[in-house]
Amino acid sequence: MRQHPLLTVQDLSVSFGSKKSKVTVVHGISFDVSENEIVGIVGESGSGKSVTSMAVMGLLPKKTGQCTGEIIFDGKDLLKQEAKVLRTIRGKEIAMIFQEPMSALNPSLTCGFQVSEILRHHERLNASEAKKETLSLFEKVKLPRPRDIFSSYPHQISGGQMQRVMIAMAIACKPKLLIADEPTTALDVTVQKEILLLLKALQKETHMSLLFISHDLSLVSEIADKVIVMYQGEVVEQGAVEQIFKNPKNPYTKALLASRPTLDKRLAKLPTIASLANKTFFPSEITPQQRAMRHKALYTKPPLLEIRNLEKAYYSNAGFFQKKRIVKAVDGVSFKVFEGETLGLVGESGCGKSTLGKAILQLDKATAGSILYRGKSLEALSHSEIRKLRKELQLIFQDPYSSLNPRIVIGEALLEPMKVHRIGRDKRDRKRRALNLLERVGLDESYYYRYPHELSGGQRQRVGIARTIAMEPKLVICDESVSALDISVQAQVLNLLNELKDDFGFTYIFISHDLAVVKYMADQLIVMKEGAIVEMGDADEIYANPTQSYTKRLIDAIPKGI
Structure with a gap:
């Protein structure tokens, strides 16, 4: 394996907001991605993984996102390039697979058209040539019935198939660097394994470099040569996969390894x-x-x-x-x-x-x-x-965000079902119960007055659990x-569910x-x-x-x- 760095990130910091209220989310991180190398970035939500990948792609908002440091790709500092130059690099030399294929694919266009469009734009192919190449890509990513999927809309195929369409789109122009941002989150374990094997096979065949982002260290070990561990916007540990797994130095890395059910x-x-x-x-x-x-x-x-x-x-x-x-x-x-x-x-x-x-x-x-x-x-x-x-008989949903009304605060969301089922003597008693429930699921009183969009995924799931136990179900x-939760947050929620089961029967x-x-x-x-x-x-x-x-x-x- 050649060790010449294709990508060098040097002392990168990323901030959002105005000068008066600037929040730094990535703090001076540095790492390399060599040619023909798979590098994994792991960490919880909010650790700065996706923001780092967006900075490399040049996709951060211009007005509110500021970057300092260097991002050297193939000899060019991407932070100093004009938008016109970045557009020629993005999609052709650096490509990205997004976490949510359903939101990344255009629902009003067929899968085939969306991949063909990339080829026609970057490779200057005509419609017939682009269709032929797209069908070839669909076969390469092992999509069943390539011709049917070519003319299908995203909602007509499964999540795993949509992710394969995204991979076909990403590798269409034979990029030198492919960034995969949580490409298997919420997929079945069998589909997840198929996607990992596919990415590894494509990387071996095309010799591209791969930056694989995930919250699951065990998952990253299945594909990566090297691992970078991020926590609160900083790189806390990096090294070869075997070294990180067998002899982790940082307590956070040890915690990530231990949080998954044995x-x-x-x-x-x-x-x-x-x-x-x-x-x-x-x-x-x-x-x-x-x-x-x-x-x-x-x-x-x-x-x-x-x-x-x-x-x-x-x-x-x-x-x-x-x-x-x-x-x-x-x-x-x-x-x-x-x-x-x-x-x-x-x-x-x-x-x-x-x-x-x-x-x-x-x-x-x-x-x-x-x-x-x-x-x-x-x-x-x-x-x-x-x-x-x-x-x-109660239900805890997969996606707590869509099950919570975005227009009402968390406290009202807890009071509403109690009022319907006549739990509590009056509004004051119900509010007391709601505050006790929030405390029981590990959230303080301030969350009573917050809206769903102000909470993280793990916090929203805790609210969903609180709303469920408010009904005193059997x-x-x-x-x-x-x-869809981070491994560490998942461990907290699983522990909470077991505690509540013991306490409430x-x-x-x-x-x-x-x-x-x-x-x-x-x-x-x-x-x-x-x-x-x-x-x-x-x-x-x-x-x-x-x-x-x-x-x-x-x-x-x-x-x-x-």
């Missing part, structure tokens, strides 16, 4: 950044004997929830002379949930997990089968009876409630595509594929001895580090 043992509590930095964490392990005693107490009671042969079918649109096609999102599913239990529900996108959760909550009614809650059939209840029961469905159905997280949380585990259950049993037993090839594939896809 696969070989079951901890009573996950370590967090704060607990490790303050040296206050001494992990205690839950033994198989302790689990067995707990399960014996759990499973001698009657079930809280029983699902019998549940089905949910959708009917596809059809032409005048065509029959409607039936698609079974949930196909003959049966299981029991016991009071005080955490039942894990795992599978890839489209397997029916979320549809099943909505059917249980009567948000999208099943087409066949029965749902028994405390022995009563939910299908037989009237609308008014269901409304009364909503207090006991059964809580957590639908991908930690999938909650029962959880925990839905996720991440088997490592589900294994940490769950007593029993259900693995779903194409609407049906393929494996069910004790979570630890299934991980140790999976009987189905699909479950094995999910386990093999989990990033395990070095």
Whole structure:
């Protein structure tokens, strides 16, 4: 491998705002990316990873974003180049894969047109040549049915396929440097692994340099040669992957490595950044004997929830002379949930997990089968009876931002459901309860008066949890409630959910595509594929001895580090 630096970032600082109220978010960082090298940048949200990549691309806002230092790419200082020169470099010599393909792709243009447009602009190809090259790129990134996807709009394909279209767009002009900013966040573990293998194969084939940005150190270890660890706008540690993994020097790096749920043992509590930095964490392990005693107490009671042969079918649109096609999102599913239990529900996108959760909550009614809650059939209840029961059956959403009203402060968002369900004597009592709930989820009184956009992703998720427990529910469905969070924030939220379960006697159905997280949380585990259950049993037993090839594939896809 040649060690000539393709990119040199020297003493880079990035600030936002005016001279009077300037906030510095990146503080004098330095690093190199050599030719034909994969460099990983890791850190939590707000550590400055994405801002650094935007500075390299020259995409920071001109009026409010200021950079000092040097960004030398192929002998040129990008900070001193005119906008016209940057436009010739951006997309052709330096390309970027964004975190959210749905927001990065134009929803009103076909996937094929958007990739062809890049080729026509930078490579001066005509429409026919650009289409031929685009189809070739779609084959290279292993998209199924390239011609169909060429004429498809982004919303008509899956998240993994959209990410592959973004990769095809990024490599279209054979860039010297490719920046991948959280390209696998919130993707299934199997799709995530496919994307990583694809990027690694493309890098090996084209000899481009790759700057891979992620909050997951284990994930970065699967692809990178070198790792840069960022914290609060500074580089706290950098070196070869093996060195960082086997002998980390900085406490923050150690905390990042320890925050992900372990696969070989079951901890009573996950370590967090704060607990490790303050040296206050001494992990205690839950033994198989302790689990067995707990399960014996759990499973001698009657079930809280029983699902019998549940089905949910959708009917596809059809032409005048065509029959409607039936698609079974949930196909003959049966299981029991016991009071005080955490039942894990795992599978890839489209397997029916979320549809099943909505059917249980009567948000999208099943087409066949029965749902028994405390022995009563939910299908037989009237609308008014269901409304009364909503207090006991609650949902924690995947995206707390879209579930919170942006026009009202957090305090009002907590008071609203309490008022509807007549919890608390009066407004003063409800406000007292709301403040206690915020404190319970680790947020102080000031958050009562803040709006959702003023909170981080982890803080919004805590508000979502507070709003759920305000109802004093019996059964809580957590639908991908930690999938988009940083590893360290994820650990805090998982610990919080377990504490609340012990304190309030909650029962959880925990839905996720991440088997490592589900294994940490769950007593029993259900693995779903194409609407049906393929494996069910004790979570630890299934991980140790999976009987189905699909479950094995999910386990093999989990990033395990070095």
